[in-house]
Amino acid sequence: MNYNRATKMEPILFQSVTVITGEEDATPFVADVLVKDGLIAHIGDPGTVESATARRIDGKGQYLSPGFIDMHAHSDLYLITSPAHEAKISQGCTTEVVGQDGISYAPVRTKEQLRAIRSQIAGWNGNPSDEECQTKHKGTGIFEWQTVGDYLDCLEQNKTATNVAMLVPQGNLRLLACGPNDTPASPAEIQDQVKLLKEAIGQGAVGMSSGLTYTPGMYASNSELAVLCKALADEYPGAFYAPHHRSYGFKALESYEEMLDLGKNTRCPIHLTHATMNFSENKGRAPELLQMIDGALGSGVDVTLDTYPYLPGCTMLAALLPSWASEGGPDETLKRLGDAKVRDKIQVAVEVTGCDGGHGIPTNWDEIQIGSTQHEALDGYAGRRVAEVARSLGKPAMEVFFDILVKDRLATSCLLHIGHEENVRAIMKHEKHMSGSDAILHGETLHPRAYGTFTRYLGHYARDLGMFTIPQMMAHLTSRPAKRLNVYPFRGHVGVGSAADLVLFDPETIQDMATFEQPKLTSKGINFVLVNGVVAVDAGKLTGARGGHVLRRKEDGTVGSGKV
Structure with missing residues (x-):
């Protein structure tokens, strides 16, 4: 596997594929699709699209869809240390959102703060030494950043397999402003957090995350969070808040209600991340959560949510x-x-x-x-x-x-075996639901969602259980998250002029293969994956190419590649 493989881009003509555009309830249609210069250049009836230089791929009987979007990724370090990114690319994921759960590697102000964060989230991402980063991983500039902009520049410099957007981790803001202790934030410290938030959004972050069961972000009061959310809502249209709630067990519904109230009171869009109802106390209570979400939507709150299609959760043992x-x-x-x-x-x-x-x-x-x-x-x-x-x-x-x-x-x-199938199924049926793997990628003993989230949605829940048609489920994985990220219709959509983030798969065989015993088995049925027109999976084999772009929020609220 050649991690330094050039991101070769060649014209490709997919012939007689069944196109799934990614739209809600889209009707599949058979077409030829020409990819050129990283974009979808032409879509026409079979046999009508010509290109003398294009590589031809016979897609008869296969589906061509937008690349899948992971609304909750923990690839912050893995994108650089394991750049082929087999886990995500092999299942058709072409865009990820990092900076999740309120704690990540930027922003920081001191090397000591970065050292502490590296230690704290080593259970998520490992903690390679500076020497390992430069020699074994051969990444450039790893851990040399301070700001979100610096971190995104580092990703861009090293080139990534997937497209990457970032949320500002609220725990970092609190660490920088208040230190690592459980103390109320003073007005000056809250304003320092607002300043840091604005700097990060100005450097391209698409919103803010929190981890309200992780230190030090969990020490923030709701009034403190409200100030940050109001800053997002007032000055950065389209930016959103993605909270990891204070509890997914005891008083889980009250914790969800707190976050929905933040959206109602500040008018900040809310994305409920890994929106689960776990532990025996919450078995069968998903309808209560969905009723609460519908009530918030009815009162004008902009709410979306993501889940992973498994029962166990996964986090740091600490x-x-x-x-x-x-x-x-x-x-x-x-x-x-x-x-x-x-x-x-x-x-x-x-x-x-x-x-x-x-x-x-x-x-x-x-x-x-x-x-x-x-x-x-x-x-x-x-x-x-x-x-x-x-x-x-x-x-x-x-x-x-x-x-x-x-x-x-x-x-x-660690993995937490605390979920309930009836809750998982009920929540994924919601009209605002989308995909988020919440996958830890470091180490050998992984949760299978690292390798199987998107193919499990399509193969198990859509095809095998018949809960959705594949086109219906495709909206959960593509156009819905693309709209939340404000990258639609350039991404999350198959249309002329859209980015060539594409997956060619067999609807009869697509299936997650990863298990708790063998969590690194790659999915079946994924035949080609393109990221910005660069072939990342070729006839079922990973190429190691890095065709991803860093996606930054622009001043006008749109999100795309290039500098702010």
Whole structure:
């Protein structure tokens, strides 16, 4: 695999393909489609489109659709360290939104802040050393940025496999303005956050995210968040707020209501990210959430939502700690984990009363699966439930939890088996629903959504279960997110003049293959993927080409490639 492969662009003529435009309830039609200079140049009846220089691809019986858009991606570092980006490209994803859950690598003001963030989210993205970045990964300028603009420039300089848009992580804003501690933000600190937000939007960010179960963003009050949302609404049309809510377990509906109220009171568009209803307390309660969303829509709030088509969730194992145990950053957290008295206090919060890190519900260790680990002493733990490891060692589960966090310096991921199929199905039927993988890509023990989100929607829920037609589901994956990102109809649409972000797939065989046991199996049925006209999957094989563009918000509110 050649990661330095040139982004070769050649004319391509797809012949006799069944075109799915991406529109709501679009009627498929058979056509020839010519791609030239990164754009869709011509669409005509079969046999009527000519090009002497184009490569011809017989697409009879196959569907040609827009490239899929991931509204919730954690590829912030992976785009550079693993530039072929097999996980997303192999399933037809051509555009991603990073900067999710309120914490990412920019903006920062000091190297110490960046170091702390790298440690905190190592469970999501790993934490390669500066030397590894320059030698093993051969990326240019990794971790040398400060602003969102600097980070986007770094992506552009290194070239990416997918198109990339970014949200401003609210946790970063709070870290820079208030530090890593659980303290109320002063008026001056709130205005500092507003200033940082405006700078980031001015550099091309398309909106703001928050992670209200992750430190330090979770320390923000709703009134603090409202000031930031109002700044977005008043000055940046089309920019949106994507909250990871304060709870997806105990009082989950109240947490959703808080965010919808922010949209109502500030007029800021709200995108409910990974809009799940998890834990036994919420089984069968998705209709209540959807009724709440419909009420907000009826009152004029601009609301959209995304989900992943699986039951388990995935995050950092350290996220299960109570927020007070994580106050001050990773170094302070590790100090607390070395104190026996503090451990006792944490145990009560996690296992008895339920804490904010566990969404207000006592943790059931049979539901927590260990993901990717870093320390060699933990090699045999990956893929196993915490309770299972504890039983095999003859130790309390809480002791195993602490031991993993300390040995791995908080860099462990985990899977949470807490979802409900009836909720997943109900939520994906909503008219404002769209796709978001929420996929951690680092390590070997992954959630299968990293490799299978989009093909699972099409193969399992649309074709096999018949919940949607494939054209209906296609809108969830393409035109709906493109409209939210303000890149439609240039992206998320098959039409003359649109970007050649395209997927050619077999509707009879398209299927996710990744499982919890083998999470890196690539999907079936994806035959060609183009990103801005560059072939990223050729006859089912990854090319390693990097045809993606960095997508920045412009002064007029549109989003596209090139400088602001």
